[in-house]
Amino acid sequence: MQSLSPSRDEVLFLPLGGTGEIGMNLTLYGHDGAWIAVDLGITFGGDDFPQHPILMADPAFIAARRERLKGIVLTHGHEDHIGALPYLWQRLRCPVYATPFTAALVRSKLNRGGVSDVPLTEIELGGRCALGPFTVEFIHMTHSIPEPNALLIQTPVGHVLHTGDWKLDDRPVVGRGYDYQRLHGLRRSPLLAMACDSTNATVPGRTGSESDLFEPLLAMGRTAKGRIVATAFASNVARLITLARVAEALERRFGVVGESMERMVSAARATGYWPDDLPPLVDSRHLGHLPTGEVLAACTGSQGEPRSALARIAQDLHRDLLLDPDDLVVFSSRAIPGNERSIRRLHRHLQGRGLRIVTDQDAQVHVSGHPAQEELKQLYNWVRPPIVIPVHGTPRHLRANAELARTCHVPEVFLARNGDVCRLSRWGVEKLGQVETGRLSRHPDGKLQPVDAVLLQRMREQAH
Numbered sequence: 001m002q003s004l005s006p007s008r009d010e011v012l013f014l015p016l017g018g019t020g021e022i023g024m025n026l027t028l029y030g031h032d033g034a035w036i037a038v039d040l041g042i043t044f045g046g047d048d049f050p051q052h053p054i055l056m057a058d059p060a061f062i063a064a065r066r067e068r069l070k071g072i073v074l075t076h077g078h079e080d081h082i083g084a085l086p087y088l089w090q091r092l093r094c095p096v097y098a099t100p101f102t103a104a105l106v107r108s109k110l111n112r113g114g115v116s117d118v119p120l121t122e123i124e125l126g127g128r129c130a131l132g133p134f135t136v137e138f139i140h141m142t143h144s145i146p147e148p149n150a151l152l153i154q155t156p157v158g159h160v161l162h163t164g165d166w167k168l169d170d171r172p173v174v175g176r177g178y179d180y181q182r183l184h185g186l187r188r189s190p191l192l193a194m195a196c197d198s199t200n201a202t203v204p205g206r207t208g209s210e211s212d213l214f215e216p217l218l219a220m221g222r223t224a225k226g227r228i229v230a231t232a233f234a235s236n237v238a239r240l241i242t243l244a245r246v247a248e249a250l251e252r253r254f255g256v257v258g259e260s261m262e263r264m265v266s267a268a269r270a271t272g273y274w275p276d277d278l279p280p281l282v283d284s285r286h287l288g289h290l291p292t293g294e295v296l297a298a299c300t301g302s303q304g305e306p307r308s309a310l311a312r313i314a315q316d317l318h319r320d321l322l323l324d325p326d327d328l329v330v331f332s333s334r335a336i337p338g339n340e341r342s343i344r345r346l347h348r349h350l351q352g353r354g355l356r357i358v359t360d361q362d363a364q365v366h367v368s369g370h371p372a373q374e375e376l377k378q379l380y381n382w383v384r385p386p387i388v389i390p391v392h393g394t395p396r397h398l399r400a401n402a403e404l405a406r407t408c409h410v411p412e413v414f415l416a417r418n419g420d421v422c423r424l425s426r427w428g429v430e431k432l433g434q435v436e437t438g439r440l441s442r443h444p445d446g447k448l449q450p451v452d453a454v455l456l457q458r459m460r461e462q463a464h
Helices: 085-092 100-112 180-188 210-221 237-249 259-270 309-314 340-352 373-383 395-407 453-463
Strands: 011-017 026-031 034-038 042-044 054-057 069-073 096-098 120-122 128-131 134-140 149-155 158-162 191-197 228-231 253-257 295-299 328-331 356-358 387-391 420-425 428-434 439-442 448-450
Touching (some): 011 054, 011 158, 034 134, 069 085, 085 100, 085 439, 100 120, 100 259, 210 237, 210 328, 228 309, 237 295, 295 309, 387 395, 387 428
Parallel strands (some): 034 069, 069 096, 096 120, 228 295
Antiparallel strands (some): 026 034, 042 054, 054 439, 128 134, 149 158
């Protein structure tokens, strides 16, 4: 497999990360001697692997062929899709393509990482870019961040739909809705396969709309005597806007606490996603000086990250905000697998101080950004792909998505894992072999080191 070069009569699909796990997304597509990479993400070691705080897929296979790598195409701005760029780009040194909001996040991330020479091209919403023998079309979806895109990867021998992260939200709080007409029209395109998000493939029904959260959060806010502190994924701009509107309805002042959340609001403002009619945000330095009944603050820390704003607030270590027993803490998020212990530890800290906590197990305070079973069925019925390759999920999620695709009468379903080299052609899908995959760990000194084989095997076993 070392001399592997894609021919002109096939498209090769090769995931190096994110297939068989959640996070570290990195997928390669090859055609006519050339490659493109879709996403370049990270994950966090958490309590299970505290010695490896930041992990990413090892790009050694494509780094050895970087003269054939025509570009990195980013589906959207979540860390598990863009977070490895500052660490790995020097090994790949190719153009990067993204829509405007994702590009704004990437510029900020690269600047903080001291990487200044990346050729970053902004693609308009619904636009296309040519990368060697590939043409990549960006198809707008809905998710929990602005500008999520599915990618239609086009070649002369056929197309592949790479969904990225998505859901079918008919009432999104931010941005335009998903492109129904284009998605439905794909059934008439020469589609070879569809690589589809599997994160919620075990969840029945539909995910629900971001718009559904305003009334429950407002009702909950009316029960609070003191401050309301809501923690959510920093990238969920729609959730931050909903919380700001709840604060306005409660006649409370709204602010965000935590650098990553502040950067997200800044990017949303710069790209036109933060509504002009919202009251001005209160600087985090001033929130602690307001009367407790006038504060609604959003802060980082929904996953129990030890250095997050909420973790420091829970231990009275935050410079700007302290909490009192009358205050309410809302976890407007879900637990990412692997973070359960960190979150429980944070809950204990907060409860030990007499604070009231509300999670998604107690009330409707969160909706996912990924498709549940009915949405997956709907998209399969619209697109009618000849082959489905489940991605973005643990083996359990991939198997559930595969079974769901079969119930939708998808002619062929293929379960791949990281490192599998799969040939896509008009005759179907065929596994050609497997390339070596690994994980790189970024240490506090900034160096990247390979994860040793024993620990890597343990990580893979935990994913199962």
